[in-house]
Structures are given as C-alpha cells and as structure tokens.
Amino acid sequence: MESFEISADSYDPSSLTSGGYGQRTPEPSAQRNNATQSETKIRQNPAAARQARPSATPAAPAKKPTADNVSTRRRWKLFAGITLIVFAAYMLIVCVSYFSAGADDQSIVQGRQFARISSTPEAVSNTGGPLGAFLADILLSQWLGIGSFILIFYVGALGISLVGLRRMKFWDLTYKCLLTSITLSILTGFVTYTMTSHNFWGGNHGHLVNEFLITNTGWWGAIGVNMLLVAAVALVFLRELQTAYEAYRNRVKKHRERIARERAAAEARRRQMEAMMTDDEVATADNNTSDKSSSDNKTESATPADRAAETMTEHQPAQHHHEVPTYTPDTEKRYEQAELTDIDTIADDNTTMATDAASASATAAANWHETVNTTPVADPSPVACPAETMPAASMTSAPVSSETADHDTNDNDNKAVAPVTASAAPASEDHNITPPTAPAAIQPDELPQPDVDLAEIPDVTEAEDETASAVNLVVNTPQAVAEARHISNEPYDPTAELSHFRFPSIDLLEKRAQRTDHVDLEEQEENKERLTQTLNTFGVKISQIEATVGPTITRYEIIPEAGTRTRSVKTLGEDLQLSLAALGIRIIAPVPGKGTIGIEVPNKDPQIVSIRSILSSEAFQSSKAELPIAMGSTITNDVYVTDLAKLPHLLVAGATGMGKSVGLNTIIASLLYKKHPAELKFVLIDPKRVELSLYRKLERHYLAALPGEDAIITDTSKVVTVLNSLCIEMGKRLDLLEKAGVRNIKEYNEKFIARRLNPNEHKFMPYIVLIIDEFADIILTAGKEVENPVSRLAAVARAAGIHLIIATQRPSVTVITGAIKTNIPGRIAFRVNQGVDSRTILDQVGANQLIGKGDMLFSCNGVIDRVQCAFIDTDEVKAICDSISDQIGYCEPYQLPEFVPPTAEGPARTGAQLGERDPMFKEAGMMVVETQSGSTTNLQRKLAIGFGRAGRIMDQLEAAGVVGPAQGGKPRPVLMDIMAFENYLQLNAIN
Numbered sequence: 001m002e003s004f005e006i007s008a009d010s011y012d013p014s015s016l017t018s019g020g021y022g023q024r025t026p027e028p029s030a031q032r033n034n035a036t037q038s039e040t041k042i043r044q045n046p047a048a049a050r051q052a053r054p055s056a057t058p059a060a061p062a063k064k065p066t067a068d069n070v071s072t073r074r075r076w077k078l079f080a081g082i083t084l085i086v087f088a089a090y091m092l093i094v095c096v097s098y099f100s101a102g103a104d105d106q107s108i109v110q111g112r113q114f115a116r117i118s119s120t121p122e123a124v125s126n127t128g129g130p131l132g133a134f135l136a137d138i139l140l141s142q143w144l145g146i147g148s149f150i151l152i153f154y155v156g157a158l159g160i161s162l163v164g165l166r167r168m169k170f171w172d173l174t175y176k177c178l179l180t181s182i183t184l185s186i187l188t189g190f191v192t193y194t195m196t197s198h199n200f201w202g203g204n205h206g207h208l209v210n211e212f213l214i215t216n217t218g219w220w221g222a223i224g225v226n227m228l229l230v231a232a233v234a235l236v237f238l239r240e241l242q243t244a245y246e247a248y249r250n251r252v253k254k255h256r257e258r259i260a261r262e263r264a265a266a267e268a269r270r271r272q273m274e275a276m277m278t279d280d281e282v283a284t285a286d287n288n289t290s291d292k293s294s295s296d297n298k299t300e301s302a303t304p305a306d307r308a309a310e311t312m313t314e315h316q317p318a319q320h321h322h323e324v325p326t327y328t329p330d331t332e333k334r335y336e337q338a339e340l341t342d343i344d345t346i347a348d349d350n351t352t353m354a355t356d357a358a359s360a361s362a363t364a365a366a367n368w369h370e371t372v373n374t375t376p377v378a379d380p381s382p383v384a385c386p387a388e389t390m391p392a393a394s395m396t397s398a399p400v401s402s403e404t405a406d407h408d409t410n411d412n413d414n415k416a417v418a419p420v421t422a423s424a425a426p427a428s429e430d431h432n433i434t435p436p437t438a439p440a441a442i443q444p445d446e447l448p449q450p451d452v453d454l455a456e457i458p459d460v461t462e463a464e465d466e467t468a469s470a471v472n473l474v475v476n477t478p479q480a481v482a483e484a485r486h487i488s489n490e491p492y493d494p495t496a497e498l499s500h501f502r503f504p505s506i507d508l509l510e511k512r513a514q515r516t517d518h519v520d521l522e523e524q525e526e527n528k529e530r531l532t533q534t535l536n537t538f539g540v541k542i543s544q545i546e547a548t549v550g551p552t553i554t555r556y557e558i559i560p561e562a563g564t565r566t567r568s569v570k571t572l573g574e575d576l577q578l579s580l581a582a583l584g585i586r587i588i589a590p591v592p593g594k595g596t597i598g599i600e601v602p603n604k605d606p607q608i609v610s611i612r613s614i615l616s617s618e619a620f621q622s623s624k625a626e627l628p629i630a631m632g633s634t635i636t637n638d639v640y641v642t643d644l645a646k647l648p649h650l651l652v653a654g655a656t657g658m659g660k661s662v663g664l665n666t667i668i669a670s671l672l673y674k675k676h677p678a679e680l681k682f683v684l685i686d687p688k689r690v691e692l693s694l695y696r697k698l699e700r701h702y703l704a705a706l707p708g709e710d711a712i713i714t715d716t717s718k719v720v721t722v723l724n725s726l727c728i729e730m731g732k733r734l735d736l737l738e739k740a741g742v743r744n745i746k747e748y749n750e751k752f753i754a755r756r757l758n759p760n761e762h763k764f765m766p767y768i769v770l771i772i773d774e775f776a777d778i779i780l781t782a783g784k785e786v787e788n789p790v791s792r793l794a795a796v797a798r799a800a801g802i803h804l805i806i807a808t809q810r811p812s813v814t815v816i817t818g819a820i821k822t823n824i825p826g827r828i829a830f831r832v833n834q835g836v837d838s839r840t841i842l843d844q845v846g847a848n849q850l851i852g853k854g855d856m857l858f859s860c861n862g863v864i865d866r867v868q869c870a871f872i873d874t875d876e877v878k879a880i881c882d883s884i885s886d887q888i889g890y891c892e893p894y895q896l897p898e899f900v901p902p903t904a905e906g907p908a909r910t911g912a913q914l915g916e917r918d919p920m921f922k923e924a925g926m927m928v929v930e931t932q933s934g935s936t937t938n939l940q941r942k943l944a945i946g947f948g949r950a951g952r953i954m955d956q957l958e959a960a961g962v963v964g965p966a967q968g969g970k971p972r973p974v975l976m977d978i979m980a981f982e983n984y985l986q987l988n989a990i991n
C-alpha cells in the first residue's frame, strides 16, 4: 500500500473519538499560545476581530481543548486502535484455521445461533474456539469467502492508524478495501464455481453473483464481468502497480549494470594477466637467447626494441609466479653493453622505452589494483569513472594512430612503444588515470591469481609482420599479436564509456489527440468566399483559390487574374482581417517558388502539435543531420526538421508568453533524443534561473561547466567568464583541427574514430551547444564584454562544433546587435508586438502577424517557413531528464578550460603595470602565445630590443595573465593561447 499522508480531504478515523474532522491537533502549549495571541489581537483591534469571525452563522463557541481532554482522547484512540488490531489478529488466526478445521466444524456451526454452538457438547476444531469457528464460518462461508481477508486487513489497518503507527486516508482505504474484497470474492467464486468443496471459497456472495451471471449471461458474460472487475481494481491500484513495476525495473537495471561492471572488470583482469604473462614469456625467451649467444653478438643484434623489452621485463613484476622481479647483474651487463654500442640512440631509446615500459607495467598494475579494489564493491551511484571502474574499456577504446605506428616502425623505435602503451593504458589526459607507481610497490600477495591456464599460453614467436613488430615489445604471442591488431583496427567508440546508456523512451511523452479534420469544409468555404468578395471589392480579381490546412492556420493560395499587381494585394491585410474577423492574417505575395499569393488565416479551432508525434516521425527518426532539431509542423503538416550544425547558430526571439521557452525545450529534447552524452554537451546560461533549471539533472551526462562552477550559469557576472572559456575551447579545438589537417569537427571525429589520429595529441570532440535564455538581460548588463566573445563564437565556432542558440524577448537592435546578427543566419521569430521587432529579427515584417502559442517563422538564409512549434510541457521535460539522470553518467560535467578574467587579477595587475604598457606589448604577447614559449631572451632577440626592456614586457605579460612567474633560468610557462590572448586584447581595447 502507498504511504498515506494527512491531507485536508483525508478523513482521520481518530476524529470519531475527538469530535474533529481531519484536523491535526496542535500541541497543547502551542495551542494555548495561539489562543492567547489571537485573543490579544482581537482585544487590540475589534474591527479585525469582527473580520476574523466566520462569515457564516456564528458557530457555537469552540470548546477550548485542554491538556486533560487531549490526553483522554489520545488514550481512547490508543485503546480503540489496539482493540481493532487484536480483533484483526484474532480473525486472521480463526480464518486461517478455517482452512483445516472448517470442514469438521461446519456441521456444528452452520445454521445455529452462537449461544447454541457454545453450549454444544461437541468440541470445535478451530483454533479460535467456538467463537472463532462461528465467525470464520460467517466470513469465509457466508459472506465474502477469500475476500474476507481484505476486510480483516481493513480492520487491522484502521487499528494501526488509530494507534498512530501509520496515517491513512480513511475513505481511500475504505473504498479500495471494499472494492478489492468484493472483486476477490466474485473472482474466487467464479474460479471455484464448479469445484466441489464443503463451502464456496468466494463465500455465498461470490457464488450467488456468479450463479446469477452464468444463468443470465452465460459463461462468457461471467468471464466478461470478472475481467471488468479485475480491470477496475487494476485501475484503482494503477499508481501502486506502476511504483512496484518501476521498483522492479530499477532492480533489474541495477543488477544488469552490476553484472556489466563485473564483466568489464573481469575482462580487464584477463587482459592484464595476458599482457603481463606475455611480457614474462618475452623476458624468459630473451634471457635464454642472451645466455646462449656471445656478448658481442648480443650487442650487435640487440635492437632498441629488444632492449626496451628486456628493460621493461626487468621492471615488471612476475605476476603469475607471484614474485617481485629482481634486477640481475646479467641484465645490467647486457644493458651496459648495449649502451656502449650506440650510446646516443640507446640512451634515448632506453630512457623512453624503459619509462614507457615501466609506465605501461605500472599503469597496468595500478589499474589492476583499482580493479581489484573496486570490483567487489559495486558503486551504487550512477557514475562511470573510467580510471576507477573500467580500465579495460579505456584500454581497448584508446585509439591507436596507424599513422604513428607506421612512422614509428620506420624511423624511431622508441615511439613504437606508443601503440603498446596506448593499449596498456589510455594516454588521454581526460581519463585521470592514477599516475603509475613503481612496480616494486606491488606486493606479491596483492597480485591476482591468473585465471588463464599457463599451459595454454603459446610459445614466444617472432613478430609476424610490420604491425606485429611495432608492438612486439610487449606483445609477442600470436594470440596477443592478434589481439593487438584487433585493438588497433577496431574503430574508436566514443560511447564506450557509457555503453549502457539508453535514450529516453518516446513513451515518456504525452499522447495528444491529433485530429485530421480540424478545419471543417464549411469554415474553409466560408473563408474562401469572404476572401474572394473582399478582394473583388478592392479590384483584385481571382482566377483560382485553394486551401492548405495546417495545424493552427490555413493558407489560401490565390491566383489573381492577369494584370493584378501583387503589391495591391499586400496592402489589403487589414481589410481582409476585418472581413474575416480574424487576427494574425499574413499575406505572402508571392509564395516563393509558386506563382500564387498566399493568405494565411488562423483556424477557429487550432491544434496542439505534440512533441511525441514530431519526435516519433519518420522525418526525425531517419534524419542524418549532425544535430537534428525537430521544431514542429509546417503549414502542409510536414515535420520541420533542421540541422543545427548547418544553421549553424540560432536566434530565438518573440514577445513574452509566445512560446520561446517551449521552443527551447523542443530543441533540447530533439537533441537529447538523438545524441549520445559522449557526442553532445550543453552550456546553459539562464539568467531567469527557472527556465533551464530542469536540466540541472543532466550535468553528468550532457552539461559542460567551468571547473568548480555550477553547470547552469544563472549569475550574469559568470557569463563573461564562461563565454571566454568557450572562446579558449574553440581556440584549442581549431588548433587540433589544424594539426589533424581537417576542416571541421565532423571530419576530425571521423578521422579520430578511424584511429587515424594520435590519441596522445588528439581527443574525440563532442558538439557543444551554448544556449542563452534571455540574452537581453545579459547584454544590457555586460555590454561589450559579452558581445565580443559572442560575436567571435558566432563567427568562428562552427567548424569547432560549437553552436549558439540565443533567446530574447526584447528583439531590439541594442540586444541583437549588427555584429551578432550577421553571424547568426538561423532565426526563429515567435509573435512580436511590432513590425519593427519583426524586422530586427527577420529583416522583414511578418512576426507581428503571428497568432502566438508556438506559431513561429523560421528563417534560414532568407528563406522563411511558418511552423507551428511542437508543444512539450514541463512534466515531459522532467520525465526525459529523469530517465537520463537515472542512468550511469560521467564523474563530472564536461570541463571547459579555465579563463582568468583580466580584471580578476586586481589593481596590482591591471593598474600601474598595464597602464605603462610597452608599445610592443601586443607584438611580444603574440610571439609568446604563438611559440608558447615565455623566454625573455627570445623576446629580446626577435624584437631586437634590450634585455631590460624585454624583461619589463615579460613582467607586463605576467601581470596580464599571459605567462606565469619567472622560474630561474627557465622560460616562463605560457598560460594563454592565441584565442585567449586576442580576446584579452579586445577586452582591454589594445590595438
């Protein structure tokens, strides 16, 4: 049963004894205080006292509750409650006993008064004695049969409520219990109808009802009635059933997730064991070989790769023997000999390879530790932290650059370790892998028992081909070679980390009745006639008129007779409005691509376009767009789907209450139904604090945030920081695109997925959609500080996969400035109050003729479509967010780069030093950020200035946050990239 709460409409059985109806009795002292307070007020203000009196007939003065009568009432309640509970328990015992004793007792109890039963010399078998036998017979045989158990439950529940153990709504409990007991009685009567027994299990009630039904309606009639009753009960308990089902689903889901985690951990264990054992085999083989051959030969033939393998083997624990490896003099000797042969190459190789190898082994060991530690304790919070829980997944999913592999194999063996290192431990900095500890730190007893039979491990063989030789430093068994090949050939899966992620179900969205006949023919004919008449009156002759019925408006397309000027029709808007007695008439003269003039007239009975119908449409489902957004329905009832990635930015404007927020929710929902959390991140700016707050739940799946900051920015002062941070992110991304030799994020990600980019330098990039609700609030407070980064993002961010959606209810030129507007070709205009606002948004009138409630004009590169925006309500948004946030997410929101606002450095940095900025400051800064080297000597040399001046400029750059503090003789660290520096220059008006 649900947990019952006290509510105004609930009837508290306790009131039977207290004389009150569902009112919570205040504590005596509080009550006294209240009484005294109100008395005082009344005395002070007799008028208020009169007002305070109920307007109805003055009731008898309420009896003042005293401590005495309150506690008496309590005692009575307690007594009544306990009595009911005891009675229910007794009834339960006697009824259960009836199952075994009923048949024997029947001859004694049936048809007799209780007085006779108790005086009869025959002993009854019921545990509850003669009274028990009597009552059980009444309940189970004569009344409701099995259904009587519900009545017993009811009595017990009332008792519990009176005692105060659990509060219940009296009427709710009563009708549910009655309905269930009657249904159970009839259903049992039906099921046992043909059964021969000493009584009817549905009681006389159940039997008689079924007898009546079967006699009058036949068996099918009885079946039908019984099914109806069951359905009624199911409906009554729908909420409870749903809750139970949800609880069951959650349990199953959690169970599955746990199993998946365990499997991933087991797989990780297996891979690590294989890798470690393989290394050990290599070491053994090499040792054998080196023992046999002469030391000279060894020196000549030893390739850097072999030597690294030796070194690495030496540094690795011999896991399957449970021994910590020792560094033998023999190994050292070989190492020294190798060094003597080619001191330079070997020194380099060995340093890198030993480090890599040790790091691979240690990382594997570190990962192993974590696997061992984390596997048995299934983390209940839905978070996927790759470093802790999924080392194997990270390992296999870390892309290996084939370019790198080729290059490495040919000319630089030490880099050939890279694929191996990548396969042994993800190199991506995003994955927060714990820095490797020294292998010796691993205790033998901490190491796992290999779950692989050692006898099954094939002998060490030579690398089979070039690819294998690239990886044969640690992977030498055919099995491992095959595995390594498999790893490097398999496309990178960005969704692997949240591979169990399920997109929200369409069923979360409400089904809204959609009528096809929403404009009846009569209305159409009437409108056609009026249009024709009015146009005729003004001298516009029509040769043809046709209607296209949309969800909220109907477009009448007319073909005027030859010689009619289109302009003359355009001016007739108000007259048509008058004749049709309708607001929101819009004239399109001519309809683009057609030789007609369109007159759009609102329907008398507009339809709501449900988000469910739009998102489940074929057009959306099969859309191949990178960032598909399904906005709603067009005039021809087609689903309007567009690609945000191609727009590439969107301005959403309209007067208050015309559907902007719903529109934004529709856009977000479209993206949530199509993009995996790995592929898309939102940056949400919501100065109104309420519109986007529902999405806070998505922070570990879909939101990007500044380090340590809230994922949804509501504070206007933080907006500048986040926008600048996005500029830095854009700069970084553009750098990566340049390095990868691609033109946009799509090509870049494709290349990365195909493992054609080195994962040490590159990473998979999710799209970032920046949504600013109520842009006017922000730009009017922060002005240029916001306008500059926004226009920079609008101008350049497209290629980097950063897209802007800017919403405002004040579409004036001070808000949507020229600089912003030029770079935002996608515009959505909901109804606005004036034509001038429409011009600001769309560069033409029209939005002022819309009808509101999601009626909008979607303009892209000058082409305007009238669309009825799909409607999504808050509950649907909540349901979507819940279904996502219930699933495992990332450890934290996607981290945006940190941006230190120049003003935040305080007057020490922005005052005197920057005031006396050197004329070569900008040039010097550019040089520093371009070369990413904060060397004063460099500045001195390249700018041909004295050391003193170069030093002063460097100090100024430090004050501006471009470089870090001096580090002895070493160059200073560079803290900004080109984008950030350019931004800094702009913000500080440095030319």
Ligand SMILES: Nc1ncnc2c1ncn2[C@@H]1O[C@H](COP(=O)(O)OP(=O)(O)OP(=O)(O)O)[C@@H](O)[C@H]1O
Pocket (backbone or CB within 6 Å): 608, 609, 654, 655, 656, 657, 658, 659, 660, 661, 662, 663, 809, 853, 854, 855, 868, 869, 870, 871, 872
């Ligand atoms: N697409 C739609 N279909 C049907 N009704 C809609 C639609 N969009 C909005 N409405 C109706 O208009 C009301 C206001 O919508 P919404 O909150 O989106 O307006 P708004 O422009 O965001 O207002 P504000 O700027 O004041 O926040 C909604 O509560 C809803 O009743």
